[in-house]
Amino acid sequence: xxxxxxxxxxxxxxxxxxxxxxxxxxxxxxxxxxxxxxxxxxxxxxxxxxxxxxxxxxxxxxxxxxxxxxxxxxxxxxxxxxxxxxxxxxxxxxxxxxxxxxxxxxxxxxxxxxxxxxxxxxxxxxxxxxxxxxxxxxxxxxxxxxxxxxxxxxxxxxxxxxxxxxxxxxxxxxxxxxxxxxxxxxxxxxxxxxxxxxxxxxxxxxxxxxxxxxxxxxxxxxxxxxxxxxxxxxxxxxxxxxxxxxxxxxxxxxxxxxxxxxxxxxxxxxxxxxxxxxxxxxxxxxxxxxxxxxxxxxxxxxxxxxxxxxxxxxxxxxxxxxxxxxxxxxxxxxxxxxxxxxxxxxxxxxxxxxxxxxxxxxxxxxxxxxxxxxxxxxxxxxxxxxxxxxxxxxxxxxxxxxxxxxxxxxxxxxxxxxxxxxxxxxxxxxxxxxxxxxxxxxxxxxxxxxxxxxxxxxxxxxxxxxxxxxxxxxxxxxxxxxxxxxxxxxxxxxxxxxxxxxxxxxxxxxxxxxxxxxxxxxxxxxxxxxxxxxxxxxxxxxxxxxxxxxxxxxxxxxxxxxxxxxxxxxxxxxxxxxxxxxxxxxxxxxxxxxxxxxxxxxxxxxxxxxxxxxxxxxxxxxxxxxxxxxxxxxxxxxxxxxxxxxxxxxxxxxxxxxxxxxxxxxxxxxxxxxxxxxxxxxxxxxxxxxxxxxxxxxxxxxxxxxxxxxxxxxxxxxxxxxxxxxxxxxxxxxxxxxxxxxxxxxxxxxxxxxxxxxxxxxxxxxxxxx
Numbered sequence: 001x002x003x004x005x006x007x008x009x010x011x012x013x014x015x016x017x018x019x020x021x022x023x024x025x026x027x028x029x030x031x032x033x034x035x036x037x038x039x040x041x042x043x044x045x046x047x048x049x050x051x052x053x054x055x056x057x058x059x060x061x062x063x064x065x066x067x068x069x070x071x072x073x074x075x076x077x078x079x080x081x082x083x084x085x086x087x088x089x090x091x092x093x094x095x096x097x098x099x100x101x102x103x104x105x106x107x108x109x110x111x112x113x114x115x116x117x118x119x120x121x122x123x124x125x126x127x128x129x130x131x132x133x134x135x136x137x138x139x140x141x142x143x144x145x146x147x148x149x150x151x152x153x154x155x156x157x158x159x160x161x162x163x164x165x166x167x168x169x170x171x172x173x174x175x176x177x178x179x180x181x182x183x184x185x186x187x188x189x190x191x192x193x194x195x196x197x198x199x200x201x202x203x204x205x206x207x208x209x210x211x212x213x214x215x216x217x218x219x220x221x222x223x224x225x226x227x228x229x230x231x232x233x234x235x236x237x238x239x240x241x242x243x244x245x246x247x248x249x250x251x252x253x254x255x256x257x258x259x260x261x262x263x264x265x266x267x268x269x270x271x272x273x274x275x276x277x278x279x280x281x282x283x284x285x286x287x288x289x290x291x292x293x294x295x296x297x298x299x300x301x302x303x304x305x306x307x308x309x310x311x312x313x314x315x316x317x318x319x320x321x322x323x324x325x326x327x328x329x330x331x332x333x334x335x336x337x338x339x340x341x342x343x344x345x346x347x348x349x350x351x352x353x354x355x356x357x358x359x360x361x362x363x364x365x366x367x368x369x370x371x372x373x374x375x376x377x378x379x380x381x382x383x384x385x386x387x388x389x390x391x392x393x394x395x396x397x398x399x400x401x402x403x404x405x406x407x408x409x410x411x412x413x414x415x416x417x418x419x420x421x422x423x424x425x426x427x428x429x430x431x432x433x434x435x436x437x438x439x440x441x442x443x444x445x446x447x448x449x450x451x452x453x454x455x456x457x458x459x460x461x462x463x464x465x466x467x468x469x470x471x472x473x474x475x476x477x478x479x480x481x482x483x484x485x486x487x488x489x490x491x492x493x494x495x496x497x498x499x500x501x502x503x504x505x506x507x508x509x510x511x512x513x514x515x516x517x518x519x520x521x522x523x524x525x526x527x528x529x530x531x532x533x534x535x536x537x538x539x540x541x542x543x544x545x546x547x548x549x550x551x552x553x554x555x556x557x558x559x560x561x562x563x564x565x566x567x568x569x570x571x572x573x574x575x576x577x578x579x580x581x582x583x584x585x586x587x588x589x590x591x592x593x594x595x596x597x598x599x600x601x602x603x604x605x606x607x608x609x610x611x612x613x614x615x616x617x618x619x620x621x622x623x624x625x626x627x628x629x630x631x632x633x634x635x636x637x638x639x640x641x642x643x644x645x646x647x648x649x650x651x652x653x654x655x656x657x658x659x660x661x662x663x664x665x666x667x668x669x670x671x672x673x674x675x676x677x678x679x680x681x682x683x684x685x686x687x688x689x690x691x692x693x694x695x696x697x698x699x700x701x702x703x704x705x706x707x708x709x710x711x712x713x714x715x716x717x718x719x720x721x722x723x724x725x726x727x728x729x730x731x732x733x734x735x736x737x738x739x740x741x742x743x744x745x746x747x748x749x750x751x752x753x754x755x756x757x758x759x760x761x762x763x764x765x766x767x768x769x770x
Contacts, residue, residue, distance in 0.1 A: 130166075133155075141155045145170075148175050148176065218254065225272065227241075227259075238262055284311070286316060288316050290355045291311050291352055291356065292359070292708075293310065294715070295309060296308040297339075298729060298730050299727055299729045305334075305338065307327070307328045307342035322518050324746060326349060327742055328342040329739035336368045343373070360394055361373075362396075370390070374390055393560045393563050393564060401556065402506060402557055406503065409549065418451070420474055421467055431449075438470065443472055445466075451463065458507060468496050498549060502534070502550060510722050510723060520710045522578075524571075525569060529586040529590060532590055533590055535550055535554040538550035569583050571709050574706040576688075577679055580603065610702065614670070689710065692707065
């Protein structure tokens with residue numbers, strides 16, 4: 001505070017000891033008004049004052065100049081004044097403080113020289129920091145403002161006028177100089193404060209430029225909620241609340257917080273799950289279209305399986321969502337009914353029986369299992385081509401299977417390259433020599449060596465690519481290490497080059513699945529037909545090395561192409577940049593003369609699907625409903641008042657059929673009109689969802705179909721698992737939990753992780769060079 005800085009520590013201590021008996025009792029009478037501040041003093045005080053604060057402790061600080069200074073440096077006087085139930089005027093509160101708030105010693109010495117030193121008591125008010133007493137006549141004394149030099153009445157003879165008018169001069173802005181200084185100094189205790197009934201809370205300020213965090217009251221319930229969220233988000237075991245180390249850590253943070261036991265934190269996690277589920281429920285309930293599901297089976301050491309059911313849908317604002325809906329424990333994961341039971345449980349749990357559009361599976365299923373899923377798909381929603389929108393192959397799993405087979409086919413050559421890279425990377429000195437040799441040979445590659453993680457096939461591909469570009473340096477490795485004789489030969493490098501050429505196709509396609517945004521289905525038709533075309537050409541190559549390498553790859557990819565070609569082709573037709581033209585072009589490249597029959601299959605499929613969307617019996621519902629007024633506001637006739645006064649309704653049945661046929665014909669022409677219009681330019685960034693949102697009034701029925709088709713997921717795994725080679729397995733800790741708690745932990749984590757950072761953008765940021 002400004003008026004304390006004038007006190008020299010030595011003089012201040014001597015003065016305090018001299019006047020302690022007079023002033024401390026006066027100050028201590030008001031101690032009760034500061035009782036509510038003691039917890040804040042304990043939390044914010046100097047390290048020397050971290051013990052419990054009491055009146056005796058404060059008294060000891062007053063007699064110790066160092067402790068006194070530290071105590072009041074950490075204790076915000078402004079906060080003290082505002083929290084006490086006193087008048088908001090700071091000058092009134094300041095008069096309650098000890099006399100060390102009073103006149104500086106230098107001014108006090110001068111004042112004692114000019115006044116009668118024996119009879120008059122010392123000035124205790126803070127206003128004497130801003131005023132001096134001057135004699136203007138015989139027995140007449142005036143108070144002179146130190147800033148503006150204005151005189152005020154103070155005393156005549158033995159009578160004294162008081163100091164209230166002097167306080168108003170300083171605190172109420174009567175002195176222009178003091179007002180200006182107070183505005184520039186927010187810590188000044190005499191700063192002008194507006195008079196309000198409920199004073200605003202102020203918080204302790206520091207001398208640094210940053211603002212201190214506001215004081216927050218301790219709330220045990222909030223701490224328990226945040227601890228549950230922490231455990232869910234970071235996959236901590238629930239037993240951690242009973243670990244001695246964690247218990248001691250929390251106790252030192254706040255001894256008053258009761259962590260609870262395993263059962264209590266399990267209940268907190270379950271409550272968090274239910275709260276998040278309500279939010280997702282409202283989101284799904286408000287979706288205008290259908291929903292597509294993906295199924296991913298996890299194994300466990302207990303021979304049980306866990307089916308992860310994920311839903312992908314679009315909300316009313318045409319934003320795409322991907323949410324984990326259920327984790328269903330299956331006692332017999334190899335049974336034909338495992339997936340169908342998980343789907344049925346999900347549909348019932350979320351009340352979406354009539355909104356299922358497509359299913360994508362990560363594992364290969366038996367024929368009877370596929371028939372069970374197709375029957376379920378066509379039964380729950382008969383408008384989806386009788387279950388033909390069942391993707392039996394997850395794109396990510398299919399690519400992993402194909403790449404792993406190709407790498408295993410060249411296992412000996414890949415192992416040689418891996419050993420070379422390992423030999424260089426595990427020796428720091430040899431790696432430095434390798435880099436120097438690269439510069440000496442002027443190899444232009446920017447790649448650096450990296451040892452692969454054999455559980456992620458993308459790292460193996462990247463290792464092979466970097467080693468292939470640096471093969472010239474490896475060829476000269478014997479000059480650095482004459483004893484090393486495992487360098488790949490020229491034929492080995494040729495195999496690696498060919499392998500990298502075809503693995504690049506799968507690598508680029510898989511990278512689309514790792515995007516933070518949810519990709520639309522139309523993006524993958526171009527990738528799939530390009531892979532199919534390149535492999536068909538390579539398998540018929542005259543180079544035996546290339547043909548022998550790519551034939552097994554082509555056979556494996558043919559399985560995926562045959563199962564998913566129809567869905568991908570229908571999706572790309574919904575892209576106004578390509579429509580049926582890209583289907584005709586690509587099929588001609590792949591099938592040659594037989595392309596006509598394949599194109600016809602796609603054309604018939606999209607028209608049949610469109611007829612299902614356009615043939616919904618909405619007009620008949622309005623005519624045959626029980627209410628007098630339909631949803632469109634049309635008043636229906638009673639049974640005795642038919643057309644033209646005919647009460648028996650003769651001719652109305654044929655009229656209903658006519659309405660259905662004319663409506664279907666009109667809606668069908670909507671698809672033909674879309675296909676006949678010219679293609680849009682292939683710009684670098686194109687938001688296909690945004691285009692349909694803008695044109696839904698022009699194509700009301702077709703936009704609904706595009707709404708559902710473009711959100712069909714081609715992969716059943718998350719972006720973090722696209723390149724994983726092995727199957728997912730549930731850890732032993734979660735296998736010990738109840739199936740309900742396993743579902744709560746996984747689903748709540750997925751929902752909270754996406755909260756606030758939704759991956760909703762579906763901009764197509766790529767060109768299709770044709």
